[in-house]
Amino acid sequence: MNFAGEKKIDALWVTIMTYRDVFMCAKKYEKNDEYEKLVAQVTLSPDDITYLGIKDKSFVKLVNEYATIVVQAKQDPNCPRGFGFMPKSQLANKIASYELATGKNPNFKRINARVCPVD
């Protein structure tokens, strides 16, 4: 483990797609703090979870040039390897980007981030 609390494994890069969840939308109106906790998750493929050497629902860091965020990693057999799904939220906005050179739309569907396990 290094000083940042990251386990020493090869870097796992994933492409994260954000999505809207009605239950999280509802929580956003009802109680914002609870909403922030609910959206702090990323769905990964079982193979990627195994590769990271973590268990389902462990915490991971998502790191890219824009920010580092900590979220819960949830295993989903429907998730293709190398991809992650995350609810659209202010937290996801931290690692999302906007560059006209790469696309007209803000990058909410192809966010590249490194996944690192957190103890």
Add this chain to the structure above:
Amino acid sequence: MSLEKLVCTACACLCDDIELEINDNKIVRINNACSKSSAFLYASQIKKNRALFLVGGHEVTKDEAIQKAGDLLKQSNNLLIAGLDNSTLEAQSIAIKMAESLGATIDDTSSYCKGELLQKILSGIIPTCSFDVAKKADLLVFWGANPYHSHPRHLSLFSYYANPRFEEAGWYPASKVVCIEVRETETTELCDHSIKILPGKDVKLINDIISAVDGNQTGEDIQQFIEMIDKSDNCVIYAGLGLDYSIDGNYDLFVKMTEKLGKLTNVVTIPMIGHYNMRGFNQQLFDKTGYVNKISFAKGISHGIEFSITEQMNNKVPDCIFFAGLDPIVSLPDSLVKKIKDIPIITLDPFYTKTSKMSDVVIGTAVSGLEASGSALRMDGVKIFLNKVISSLFPSDEEVMNKLFERVS
């Protein structure tokens, strides 16, 4: 206690069968609403959720807030009016006039969410229809859209279960459903045929569909899809955000595909719009300028990507931004939001949002359809009238726009 009918403005379905039990001007019970709608309506009843009238973070009177906002608008040389998708048609119309009068730039969320699709639909390039017609279609295609989450009552009020030939007593679906998705969802569970693609591969799929219609051999999934299209009498493609972002808002190839499929059967497209009156803004701006968004009135009418909310923010062009019903802190990347920290901001919103917190002037408004009347265009382009159901101390967005326009004229 009274029972009132309400048009919900939580999304662009504009469901008009919501029933409210009102006691002492408060909602005590909501019937027929989805979880999104009921959360939205109940949240409006909680005082701490509502925006006040603020200048520099301090509470002021309504007139003081409007006066300060008017001053900022008048002083601005590069004004950006952004949002308006959660405003009534009446308020949008005044905002467009105000933008023209001030030589401002005006744009809405469609510039990064289905705007190009709307442009092609309003220009008559992509055929569309109303929900009344779409309900009767025998083939529904949900492409990058999961209505269970984005528009929870879409299936029951306007599409699958709303088909006049649907029989509740048994299970005889009158229409077939195809889903084009990157993963399993509630909608893919319901569908007759699912095409699962890797994220970002929609362009390849569109090319494959075109190739298959031309008689070339493609994947089994696509062949089955073409057969279903061929056998159907009327097909509706519900285009979602997944499609829009995957093709980065470039619908030229999609148009080619719908033209090809149109030779097999009658194919129409309806955009799955999120904000309740985005279509209204797009229609009104299109009627005035020929474009649905990204307009500058600085030198006549100019249109281009440089006038989009995102490019304006990214290049720090505006010297004042007027956000009407838009919360960019929650909806746009942080890296973009950081760029406007030093720009004076006016926010118009019924709710106290994260953007309100960083605004120089905040003007709280009534919730349209609940506390204020007006009209809006549903996602299929049908005009819906919004009734005022309960009274409010907050002005309608139309009233605020009118007062601001008077001040700057």
